[in-house]
Amino acid sequence: MNIIESDVTRATADDTWLKSSCSLCYGTCSILAHRVDGVVIKVEGNPDSAVGKGRLCGKGVGGLMTHYDPHRLRVPLHRTNPRKGFNEDPGWKQISWDEALDEIAAHLRRIRAEDPRKLVVQRTTTVTASRAPSQAFVAAFGTPNFSTAGGGLHCGNGAHVISGVMHASWSVVPDFEYCNYAIYFGASKGHAAGHASCSNMGKAADARFRGMKMVVVDPFCNFAAAKATEWVPLRVGTDAALALAMCNVMVNELKIYDTPYLQAKTNAPYLIGPDQLYIRDPKTQAPLVWDQESGTARPFTAVPSARMALRGSFTVNGVVGRPAFALLGEHLKKYTPERTEEITTVPAANIRRLAGEFAREARVGSTIVIDGVTLPYRPVAAIAFRGSQGHMNSVYNFLAVDLLNQLVGAADVVGSCLGFNPTCYGHPDTKLPYYVPKADADGLMVTGMWMGYHYPYPTNKPRMPSKQLGLQDVFTMGMTSPFLNSTDQEMLWEKFDVPYRPEMLINYGANLLMSIGNKDVVAESLLKYKFIVSFDLFLTETSVLADIVLPDCSYLQSVDSRSNFPFIFSLPAGLGEWCWPIRQAVVPPDGEQRRYADVLLELADRAGFRADLNAAYNATYDLQSPFRLEGDRKYSFDEICDADLRSHFGQERGLDWFKQHGLIKWPKKPEEVYWRPFVDVRVPIYWEFLKPLGEQIAAITEPRGLKIPRHYYQPLPDWIGCPSHACDAPGFDFYAFYYRDIIHTNSFTMENPWLDEAARLDPFSYTIAMNRASAEKRGLKHGALVWVETEKRRKVKGRLAVTEGIHPEGLGIAALAGHWGDGMPIAKGKGVFFNELLEVDWEHSSPVNLNLDLCVKVRVTAVETGQ
Amino acid sequence: MIPLNRRYEQLIQDLRSELRPQREWAENRGLFLVIGHFLVGVAGGTWLCSLLFELRGGLAVAFCLGVLGGLSHLAFLGRPERFWKMALHVRTSWISRGFWGLSLFLIGGVLYLVPQFLPGAPWRSGSVPAAIGYVVSLIGMVGIIGYMGFVYSSSRAIPFWNSPTHPLLYIAYALRGGMAVLLIILMFEGRSPDATLTAIKVWLVVTTVVVVLYLFEIYGAVSGHNPAARQSVRDLLFGRVAVYFYGGTLLIGILIPAMLVSGFVFPLSMGTLAIIGFASVIGDFFMKYTTIKAGVYMPLYPRVTRQVGH
Amino acid sequence: MRLGMVIDLKRCIGCYGCQIACKAEHGTPPGVFYARVLKREEGQYPNVKQFSLPVLCNHCEEPPCVDVCPTGASFKWSDGIVDIDHDKCVGCRACMMACPYNNRYFNDGNQNYFGDAGSTPFERARAARHPTGVVMKCNFCRDRVRAGKMPACVANCPTVARHFGDLDDPNSEVSRLIKERGGFNLHPEAGTKPSVYYLPA
Numbered sequence A: 001m002n003i004i005e006s007d008v009t010r011a012t013a014d015d016t017w018l019k020s021s022c023s024l025c026y027g028t029c030s031i032l033a034h035r036v037d038g039v040v041i042k043v044e045g046n047p048d049s050a051v052g053k054g055r056l057c058g059k060g061v062g063g064l065m066t067h068y069d070p071h072r073l074r075v076p077l078h079r080t081n082p083r084k085g086f087n088e089d090p091g092w093k094q095i096s097w098d099e100a101l102d103e104i105a106a107h108l109r110r111i112r113a114e115d116p117r118k119l120v121v122q123r124t125t126t127v128t129a130s131r132a133p134s135q136a137f138v139a140a141f142g143t144p145n146f147s148t149a150g151g152g153l154h155c156g157n158g159a160h161v162i163s164g165v166m167h168a169s170w171s172v173v174p175d176f177e178y179c180n181y182a183i184y185f186g187a188s189k190g191h192a193a194g195h196a197s198c199s200n201m202g203k204a205a206d207a208r209f210r211g212m213k214m215v216v217v218d219p220f221c222n223f224a225a226a227k228a229t230e231w232v233p234l235r236v237g238t239d240a241a242l243a244l245a246m247c248n249v250m251v252n253e254l255k256i257y258d259t260p261y262l263q264a265k266t267n268a269p270y271l272i273g274p275d276q277l278y279i280r281d282p283k284t285q286a287p288l289v290w291d292q293e294s295g296t297a298r299p300f301t302a303v304p305s306a307r308m309a310l311r312g313s314f315t316v317n318g319v320v321g322r323p324a325f326a327l328l329g330e331h332l333k334k335y336t337p338e339r340t341e342e343i344t345t346v347p348a349a350n351i352r353r354l355a356g357e358f359a360r361e362a363r364v365g366s367t368i369v370i371d372g373v374t375l376p377y378r379p380v381a382a383i384a385f386r387g388s389q390g391h392m393n394s395v396y397n398f399l400a401v402d403l404l405n406q407l408v409g410a411a412d413v414v415g416s417c418l419g420f421n422p423t424c425y426g427h428p429d430t431k432l433p434y435y436v437p438k439a440d441a442d443g444l445m446v447t448g449m450w451m452g453y454h455y456p457y458p459t460n461k462p463r464m465p466s467k468q469l470g471l472q473d474v475f476t477m478g479m480t481s482p483f484l485n486s487t488d489q490e491m492l493w494e495k496f497d498v499p500y501r502p503e504m505l506i507n508y509g510a511n512l513l514m515s516i517g518n519k520d521v522v523a524e525s526l527l528k529y530k531f532i533v534s535f536d537l538f539l540t541e542t543s544v545l546a547d548i549v550l551p552d553c554s555y556l557q558s559v560d561s562r563s564n565f566p567f568i569f570s571l572p573a574g575l576g577e578w579c580w581p582i583r584q585a586v587v588p589p590d591g592e593q594r595r596y597a598d599v600l601l602e603l604a605d606r607a608g609f610r611a612d613l614n615a616a617y618n619a620t621y622d623l624q625s626p627f628r629l630e631g632d633r634k635y636s637f638d639e640i641c642d643a644d645l646r647s648h649f650g651q652e653r654g655l656d657w658f659k660q661h662g663l664i665k666w667p668k669k670p671e672e673v674y675w676r677p678f679v680d681v682r683v684p685i686y687w688e689f690l691k692p693l694g695e696q697i698a699a700i701t702e703p704r705g706l707k708i709p710r711h712y713y714q715p716l717p718d719w720i721g722c723p724s725h726a727c728d729a730p731g732f733d734f735y736a737f738y739y740r741d742i743i744h745t746n747s748f749t750m751e752n753p754w755l756d757e758a759a760r761l762d763p764f765s766y767t768i769a770m771n772r773a774s775a776e777k778r779g780l781k782h783g784a785l786v787w788v789e790t791e792k793r794r795k796v797k798g799r800l801a802v803t804e805g806i807h808p809e810g811l812g813i814a815a816l817a818g819h820w821g822d823g824m825p826i827a828k829g830k831g832v833f834f835n836e837l838l839e840v841d842w843e844h845s846s847p848v849n850l851n852l853d854l855c856v857k858v859r860v861t862a863v864e865t866g867q
Numbered sequence B: 001m002i003p004l005n006r007r008y009e010q011l012i013q014d015l016r017s018e019l020r021p022q023r024e025w026a027e028n029r030g031l032f033l034v035i036g037h038f039l040v041g042v043a044g045g046t047w048l049c050s051l052l053f054e055l056r057g058g059l060a061v062a063f064c065l066g067v068l069g070g071l072s073h074l075a076f077l078g079r080p081e082r083f084w085k086m087a088l089h090v091r092t093s094w095i096s097r098g099f100w101g102l103s104l105f106l107i108g109g110v111l112y113l114v115p116q117f118l119p120g121a122p123w124r125s126g127s128v129p130a131a132i133g134y135v136v137s138l139i140g141m142v143g144i145i146g147y148m149g150f151v152y153s154s155s156r157a158i159p160f161w162n163s164p165t166h167p168l169l170y171i172a173y174a175l176r177g178g179m180a181v182l183l184i185i186l187m188f189e190g191r192s193p194d195a196t197l198t199a200i201k202v203w204l205v206v207t208t209v210v211v212v213l214y215l216f217e218i219y220g221a222v223s224g225h226n227p228a229a230r231q232s233v234r235d236l237l238f239g240r241v242a243v244y245f246y247g248g249t250l251l252i253g254i255l256i257p258a259m260l261v262s263g264f265v266f267p268l269s270m271g272t273l274a275i276i277g278f279a280s281v282i283g284d285f286f287m288k289y290t291t292i293k294a295g296v297y298m299p300l301y302p303r304v305t306r307q308v309g310h
Numbered sequence C: 001m002r003l004g005m006v007i008d009l010k011r012c013i014g015c016y017g018c019q020i021a022c023k024a025e026h027g028t029p030p031g032v033f034y035a036r037v038l039k040r041e042e043g044q045y046p047n048v049k050q051f052s053l054p055v056l057c058n059h060c061e062e063p064p065c066v067d068v069c070p071t072g073a074s075f076k077w078s079d080g081i082v083d084i085d086h087d088k089c090v091g092c093r094a095c096m097m098a099c100p101y102n103n104r105y106f107n108d109g110n111q112n113y114f115g116d117a118g119s120t121p122f123e124r125a126r127a128a129r130h131p132t133g134v135v136m137k138c139n140f141c142r143d144r145v146r147a148g149k150m151p152a153c154v155a156n157c158p159t160v161a162r163h164f165g166d167l168d169d170p171n172s173e174v175s176r177l178i179k180e181r182g183g184f185n186l187h188p189e190a191g192t193k194p195s196v197y198y199l200p201a
């Protein structure tokens, strides 16, 4: 009999398991890579790690097929055809690294001398490890134009900002260990995608097993809804209305809310004047609250929170002031369940029931003892992510959802809605990394750490002229901006006196031609660059437009002292362990592949700004002496990683130590996980700063002809429709939206033949989901080839999957598929390119945070045969 | 997109559907199995009929068909060089039994036929080896006529084949095939009208039996509650197999011969006789081909759930 | 000893992790799935349920695939694992017609996933295990199990939906789960006595 030798017992020259990190999505789960005779024959989860707990999703465990893809780039390429475009053959010619680096360095030197802002650097979100080197590079070079292309624009301008303001974190998730009732508004965390994706899958399954109820508000009964106790289909993009109606029921009908929490941890008691602003103490400028005991208005710092009034109307210094909470209560009355049913299609009775279930299960006032610490216990969580935030009203959509948590005090306490690890007291030996949210002068929370340009709160003051091409210095709530690639960018740059134009783009991986919006629009913006360098694994649709393409190393060939941004994307929230894993090379580069971080160092050397780069690394990695990089010494990236690790975890724990151990971990303290009661900060249920911000922005933009719709800048959230909600053109009767596929990461993984194969077997991965009754009404059949077309005549073709599990007005398209380039031949032609339907311009961007509108009203028609 | 190959693309499509057709035994190299089964079946039937009608030429034809059938089987196998290993599991495997059947048939056939056709052979007709050959080939013949239906009815994944009538149907096929070949041979041999008349009558009876059994099997599949069996009938009558069914099984195999028979009740020209024979044989092939091709795997899902789109 | 698996449909989210983990462990060629994940829906809008059903060889106690095999290539080990000896298989595919669970695949010689671009070093390292012209299926990761590890799909499942152990031992986790949660088999009426059990969603 053919007994196959066991891999475990086989004794060969080279048979090693190496501890590293996955990179098929930004979750960065810890892996063990099995190398035999120089070939990676298996990737498994590292059971020692808190990141993934030894288990990987399908993408992760199949990663070696991406690594070994014969279509990967292996040599530097130079374009010989100066013309760029979809139909232009770039005429790639292989060049040496030396030539490539010299040419790039020459451009860098010139631009840095002229105006460093002409350099734009962007990276894919998928490889989080690319952030730190890129960040250090742009800081050293001196350009503010650092972007994540479609990333952030689609997933973060609302989600990250609101999570940052309200939870001091990039994102939120239910406390799976203790939550009893979670309500999801367009998020699949724990069921397909999102932050700490794979770890959360395990945690969510445990919660389900324990009996946690989960209500999923989503136009599509896909991943989260499939495992939910209840699926609540709604009209695309109307989440704010639903959440506000639930808040209304809680506050005005059931009168269930957490008074002590609102008094102590939010700005609910702050008195608001008729001008919608805080009434401030003339002396200290501190916002005033009404002290119920003394019957006077006093600075919030001067009154024990339990005495602060939440209701009523008080005359203070000659004006009538009302606690923010009272205004919120009034405001919410607009959102009757009945009116909300019309907006959302969710039956009024269900809205009342859901609100009641959520409010009661919150067990306002209860406590629980964990590790001997008595903590508030609020086992409910309302969370949201890309689904509900991917709209023009993303700020309000997200804020409205979080108000549910804030009303019952279910924020960063046991069982509640948790931020991703915003409080860390550091490793016991070094007390690093250390960050804790703190309060600003108004008592409002400022996050302890952040990975964007600027903290989400307090917002910067809008400024002219704009330094940033994305105009984030005008629209200061925007983290990522569509204007780097919009149709109207030139008009906007002129309006805002942007004193330069982008000339050079360094791209790391981002396939922005696919990931932002309509490809023609994005291509047009790319063609304006004089010089594009792309570091990539494949000749993607985007990299084809570059002048020089550099073959990067894959995750199995790279080194990084922090395989992720600690601790947002990869480390799950909730109790457990802190865990800092690294990435190490399992196999050497193939051909002439080189590591991105090393190449950036080399470029800095050749362009003459190594000293600046060293300094930037000191800042980016927060290196402490004696590990700080000095002068213009030529450190290798390995040495920098070594410094980072020693600086954080002690002299004896350098890169070699980590290569051997893979990670360092230590237990989380309850005060870190459930930090809210321990940190004296408040969060705004009333966004007082928004209105003045709007005015300041309008003061800049309106004289230049750009009107700021003020209803986006009101301190209390509303539901504001997207352009799609205003479209009533006959025949355009579906709201098209996209969603993450469990087996694919954005546009990346269709090239992996195992994942592609699984997706081809899946009923939805490569199809267009439509409600059965809606399809029947239009005479459309399962499997039919259809056109999906927008009012602006943008269209894509795809196969219909008819299902009962989708809102009758929704049209669900998975992932970021539909590749057309030849550089990823497995991916080519698979699935549907949703983004072709998206406009990229001011009209489709949120005037608050520049979030792009990702839902679009479409007409669906059968493709005529022969077409 | 790189198309890996057609088979792979087809498999992916098949796996997407709840009622997945079997293809291994009918398509690509699987066609050789149908051909093999067809030839071997006809060989068995022809051998039997030739014995009954004492047609020496028929025995030779039957033997040759058996050899071709065997080769066709080999062509079907993924690893033909290991064919002899199929002898090992007679206890439970119908294929093993069939393997023995065919082997005995061919070995016996050689022993029995060689002296009849090669005068200089080391043993003579009527000698002990020839007699042994006669018996052995008879056993082999019974084997190959009998086993085939069981190969299908023991294929538990394909409900359409699971009916108890299936083995009977295959025996009937064999006889009908045998009679049909006989009709063709009769044309060449120019036998007495009596024999011809008897032959055509037997053919008619056997054909009737085949048709009845066939209808019975289809009725069983339709009236039963097995979704896979019903799908098989749908595929057979209205779907991917329908062309072969109507054209091959029905028109060539039943209607044309029936028309010819009814048109010339007597006397039959030898030519039409042969046409009837050929049509019947071709029809038999399609009968087998279509029932095999119409095989659909039983669905995997435990409850009555709907696949997206169905 | 009768090795068996329990798959908890309440935990499973249909991530295809098992399907791909198995691919990674065995490097099976295109078109050969030792493990697969099926998706179905039940009900009518808006009362719909979506299900995932991961499938693999059931390692039936009374395996029809073994009965029909003419060569003995399909056989059962004493620990209950139903296996195929690729050196004996003639590729007659009778077993594929016998398995009521569609869990057998014919390796027709299509050996690499990148087609004309050639096989990867990984595929080359694994290819020796996959002779062509024979039928292949899940072997419960026999090598891993012998080495004291869990099958690849079990070890990897991110939701811990899969469990593996001895069904003959009433105290094993698998036996306990089946008893406590009402474990069921696919097609019990087929009389094959599968060793893979499912726990209700």
Ligand SMILES: Nc1nc2c(c(=O)[nH]1)N[C@H]1C(S)=C(S)[C@@H](COP(=O)(O)OP(=O)(O)OC[C@H]3O[C@@H](n4cnc5c(=O)[nH]c(N)nc54)[C@H](O)[C@@H]3O)O[C@H]1N2
Binding pocket: A023, A123, A124, A125, A126, A127, A148, A149, A150, A151, A152, A154, A155, A386, A508, A509, A510, A511, A512, A514, A515, A516, A535, A536, A537, A538, A540, A552, A553, A554, A555, A596, A738, A739, A740, A745, A746, A747, A748, A749, A814, A815, A816, A817, A833, A834, A835
């Ligand atoms: N329709 C639709 N549009 C979307 C999304 C969607 O799901 N659907 N998602 C949106 C969101 S939230 C985001 S974040 C963006 C993401 O959009 P992108 O940032 O473009 O991310 P990906 O599509 O995952 O990957 C892009 C490419 O990165 C390259 N890459 C991968 N690993 C490496 C590496 O190690 N080194 C180098 N140099 N390159 C590598 C590969 O070429 C890969 O194809 O897309 C947004 N757009």
Ligand SMILES: Nc1nc2c(c(=O)[nH]1)N[C@H]1C(S)=C(S)[C@@H](COP(=O)(O)OP(=O)(O)OC[C@H]3O[C@@H](n4cnc5c(=O)[nH]c(N)nc54)[C@H](O)[C@@H]3O)O[C@H]1N2
Binding pocket: A025, A026, A125, A151, A155, A184, A185, A186, A187, A188, A189, A192, A193, A194, A195, A197, A217, A218, A219, A220, A222, A223, A224, A235, A236, A237, A238, A239, A385, A386, A387, A388, A737, A738, A739, A740, A741, A742, A743, A744, A745, A746
């Ligand atoms: N498997 C996988 N994991 C990933 C990624 C991936 O591509 N694949 N990408 C990573 C990245 S970059 C990101 S940003 C995260 C995103 O993670 P998620 O936010 O979880 O991603 P999505 O699936 O895009 O959106 C969640 C849900 O929103 C629904 N939805 C769409 N429109 C609406 C709406 O208007 N209202 C409501 N209520 N729901 C709506 C969709 O149907 C979907 O079920 O995942 C990360 N992890």
Ligand code: SF4
Binding pocket: A022, A023, A024, A025, A026, A027, A028, A029, A052, A055, A056, A057, A058, A059, A060, A061, A196, A197, A198, A199
């Ligand atoms: S969740 Fe992301 S990082 Fe984790 S295994 Fe899957 S692809 Fe890799």
Ligand code: SF4
Binding pocket: C007, C011, C012, C013, C014, C015, C016, C017, C018, C019, C037, C052, C054, C156, C157, C158, C159, C160, C161, C162
């Ligand atoms: S790996 Fe686990 S959760 Fe994923 S499909 Fe398989 S059984 Fe289900």
Ligand code: SF4
Binding pocket: C056, C057, C058, C059, C060, C063, C064, C065, C066, C082, C098, C099, C100, C101, C102, C103, C104, C137, C192
């Ligand atoms: S599941 Fe199929 S292949 Fe596996 S033992 Fe049972 S019958 Fe045989």
Ligand code: SF4
Binding pocket: C068, C069, C070, C071, C072, C073, C074, C084, C088, C089, C090, C091, C092, C093, C094, C095, C096, C134, C135
């Ligand atoms: S294909 Fe191989 S394993 Fe299957 S029945 Fe034939 S010889 Fe046995």
Ligand code: SF4
Binding pocket: C021, C022, C025, C026, C034, C035, C056, C057, C137, C138, C139, C140, C141, C142, C151, C152, C153, C154
């Ligand atoms: S037990 Fe092993 S061979 Fe079987 S499906 Fe799981 S991983 Fe594949």
Ligand SMILES: [Mo]
Binding pocket: A125, A151, A152, A154, A155
């Ligand atoms: Mo994202």
